[in-house]
Amino acid sequence: xxxxxxxxxxxxxxxxxxxxxxxxxxxxxxxxxxxxxxxxxxxxxxxxxxxxxxxxxxxxxxxxxxxxxxxxxxxxxxxxxxxxxxxxxxxxxxxxxxxxxxxxxxxxxxxxxxxxxxxxxxxxxxxxxxxxxxxxxxxxxxxxxxxxxxxxxxxxxxxxxxxxxxxxxxxxxxxxxxxxxxxxxxxxxxxxxxxxxxxxxxxxxxxxxxxxxxxxxxxxxxxxxxxxxxxxxxxxxxxxxxxxxxxxxxxxxxxxxxxxxxxxxxxxxxxxxxxxxxxxxxxxxxxxxxxxxxxxxxxxxxxxxxxxxxxxxxxxxxxxxxxxxxxxxxxxxxxxxxxxxxxxxxxxxxxxxxxxxxxxxxxxxxxxxxxxx
Amino acid sequence: xxxxxxxxxxxxxxxxxxxxxxxxxxxxxxxxxxxxxxxxxxxxxxxxxxxxxxxxxxxxxxxxxxxxxxxxxxxxxxxxxxxxxxxxxxxxxxxxxxxxxxxxxxxxxxxxxxxxxxxxxxxxxxxxxxxxxxxxxxxxxxxxxxxxxxxxxxxxxxxxxxxxxxxxxxxxxxxxxxxxxxxxxxxxxxxxxxxxxxxxxxxxxxxxxxxxxxxxxxxxxxxxxxxxxxxxxxxxxxxxxxxxxxxxxxxxxxxxxxxxxxx
Numbered sequence: 207x208x209x210x211x212x213x214x215x216x217x218x219x220x221x222x223x224x225x226x227x228x229x230x231x232x233x234x235x236x237x238x239x240x241x242x243x244x245x246x247x248x249x250x251x252x253x254x255x256x257x258x259x260x261x262x263x264x265x266x267x268x269x270x271x272x273x274x275x276x277x278x279x280x281x282x283x284x285x286x287x288x289x290x291x292x293x294x295x296x297x298x299x300x301x302x303x304x305x306x307x308x309x310x311x312x313x314x315x316x317x318x319x320x321x322x323x324x325x326x327x328x329x330x331x332x333x334x335x336x337x338x339x340x341x342x343x344x345x346x347x348x349x350x351x352x353x354x355x356x357x358x359x360x361x362x363x364x365x366x367x368x369x370x371x372x373x374x375x376x377x378x379x380x381x382x383x384x385x386x387x388x389x390x391x392x393x394x395x396x397x398x399x400x401x402x403x404x405x406x407x408x409x410x411x412x413x414x415x416x417x418x419x420x421x422x423x424x425x426x427x428x429x430x431x432x433x434x435x436x437x438x439x440x441x442x443x444x445x446x447x448x449x450x451x452x453x454x455x456x457x458x459x460x461x462x463x464x465x466x467x468x469x470x471x472x473x474x475x476x477x478x479x480x481x482x483x484x485x486x487x488x489x490x491x492x493x494x495x496x497x498x499x500x501x502x503x504x505x506x507x508x509x510x511x512x513x514x515x516x517x518x519x520x521x522x523x524x525x526x527x528x529x530x531x532x533x534x535x536x537x538x539x540x541x542x543x544x545x546x547x548x549x550x551x552x553x554x555x556x557x558x559x560x561x562x563x564x565x566x567x568x569x570x571x572x573x574x575x576x577x578x579x
Numbered sequence: 580x581x582x583x584x585x586x587x588x589x590x591x592x593x594x595x596x597x598x599x600x601x602x603x604x605x606x607x608x609x610x611x612x613x614x615x616x617x618x619x620x621x622x623x624x625x626x627x628x629x630x631x632x633x634x635x636x637x638x639x640x641x642x643x644x645x646x647x648x649x650x651x652x653x654x655x656x657x658x659x660x661x662x663x664x665x666x667x668x669x670x671x672x673x674x675x676x677x678x679x680x681x682x683x684x685x686x687x688x689x690x691x692x693x694x695x696x697x698x699x700x701x702x703x704x705x706x707x708x709x710x711x712x713x714x715x716x717x718x719x720x721x722x723x724x725x726x727x728x729x730x731x732x733x734x735x736x737x738x739x740x741x742x743x744x745x746x747x748x749x750x751x752x753x754x755x756x757x758x759x760x761x762x763x764x765x766x767x768x769x770x771x772x773x774x775x776x777x778x779x780x781x782x783x784x785x786x787x788x789x790x791x792x793x794x795x796x797x798x799x800x801x802x803x804x805x806x807x808x809x810x811x812x813x814x815x816x817x818x819x820x821x822x823x824x825x826x827x828x829x830x831x832x833x834x835x836x837x838x839x840x841x842x
Contacts, residue, residue: 403696403697404696406695406696406697406698406702407692407695407696409695409706410690410692410694410695410702410705410706411685411688411689411690411691411695411705412690412691412692412695413692413695414674414678414681414682414685415682415685417671417673417674417678417682418671418674418682420673421671421672421673421674422669422670422671422672424633424665424669425665425669425670425671426671426682427632427633427652427653427654427657428631428633428653428657428662428663428664428665428669429654429657429682429683429685429745429746429749430654430657430658430685430686430749431654431682431685432652432654433654439692443692443696489673
């Protein structure tokens with residue numbers, strides 16, 4: 207087919223091609239990746255410096271990153287606005303509670319069960335998503351989450367009653383994850399593994415089908431993509447991720463009250479999850495992690511305040527609006543733009559890293575000042 | 580004469596009281612380039628939509644590669660070898676040029692979501708295969724310099740070629756092109772005719788084409804159908820159809836009858 211080149215040459219000659227040599231960029235990119243990896247590892251040990259509280263908050267971030275990842279798949283990749291992510295978390299948490307606290311299963315077996323337990327609900331949302339799009343699907347999921355709160359989460363055997371099931375942190379043979387550091391390592395490793403998995407999904411047949419359906423359902427169909435299947439896959443994968451997140455949510459808190467999965471808390475938490483996923487970078491797996499950091503920072507700051515949801519809501523809305531106006535791609539877009547600028551002009555690396563470091567320090571200081579009380 | 584790869588039989592589409600397609604019979608043989616001619620509102624795009632499954636016909640059959648497909652979803656028809664472009668192009672805004680070409684390989688790839696999430700060998704094979712075809716297609720339409728750009732960063736003409744590369748990535752046996760020359764520069768239009776012939780020669784796919792640029796349509800088509808008010812009014816070689824009095828009448832003015840199709 208190479209002979210087709212000639213006629214098209216005239217066709218595309220009018221716009222200047224961007225002069226970018228890929229071979230020149232590759233080694234530098236690799237070095238940057240190594241540096242970023244080392245920095246990331248070092249950052250991973252930072253919570254140790256703040257003792258038990260620091261580790262607890264870091265584990266909290268890891269667990270919420272898992273919850274945010276489910277939104278990346280459903281809303282970021284497949285473009286469906288589901289306003290019931292926290293309901294899926296609840297299903298995962300309660301299933302884990304039943305399996306571990308009632309049936310005596312090991313935590314490691316309860317995690318896949320928690321993931322599978324979300325599938326029937328995902329399929330129901332999927333059935334709705336065939337007919338409902340955009341805002342209508344958002345409203346339908348909002349009411350569906352509410353309805354499950356009034357039915358499924360009023361079932362005492364499932365939720366463990368008003369107070370919820372009590373579960374100890376997991377053990378693996380002689381290895382116990384009940385300590386702060388051990389649980390932090392477990393949850394951050396799981397969260398990063400899930401970030402890696404969700405990132406891989408994006409560059410695959412199934413993931414590209416989701417992105418295509420998000421961008422243009424009709425054209426996707428014209429290219430042989432079953433739009434219904436792509437959406438359903440996204441919902442099931444997203445639901446399972448939230449289910450796993452729910453299992454770790456219970457392991458983190460050791461008990462979860464069912465009121466969190468009932469109106470009005472379930473709607474508020476779901477909305478906050480979606481808002482911070484957008485702020486992090488909705489179609490980026492790494493963005494979910496950044497969104498979770500930002501979310502937990504604000505939670506710690508406003509924790510214990512009177513009318514906490516009012517503060518949190520106003521603050522989140524304010525940050526969301528600023529990002530949507532200036533950087534609709536979220537924090538990930540900011541990072542990418544900075545990386546691009548550093549690549550063009552390496553001397554910018556120093557001020558950029560000072561600012562980046564300053565933001566990290568600011569986050570830690572804020573958490574310590576507000577949280578340690 | 581070989582069996583047609585694509586044919587319609589008594590295909591009828593009504594919108595309310597309007598008959599947009601009225602018992603249309605066409606047949607496209609493998610490797611043939613066929614033009615579809617007709618004034619605005621004749622039902623050309625409606626015919627494409629009915630063939631590709633975006634409109635459900637009220638009666639009649641669509642046969643693709645020996646199979647009746649009129650009740651199938653659009654994506655199922657694609658898996659049987661049907662490719663189409665739209666009059667108003669619809670690429671994926673959020674995907675780079677490369678990824679637009681990867682999406683189009685959907686029917687040839689296999690790895691599921693779990694394989695991708697765990698980076699299993701089936702996913703690796705898939706991506707290697709996809710990458711190879713992307714490279715080939717970037718060469719075919721000479722879009723290599725734009726590979727990491729997004730569709731909205733490209734000129735209209737370049738987009739048209741990306742769209743063509745995307746539909747070729749399906750490796751179709753029949754290609755429906757809805758006004759491929761609209762909105763592109765004259766020198767690009769001139770390049771399009773030979774390009775379509777080469778695509779046919781090298782891939783062996785049949786091309787069914789709607790085009791308002793008569794030079795392109797008559798230059799490239801081996802056979803032409805003329806459609807007016809939802810009916811086939813003439814069929815034959817380019818010369819025959821161009822000289823047909825009914826075709827001339829439909830183009831050179833006359834008062835339109837009532838019940839005109841609007842497609």
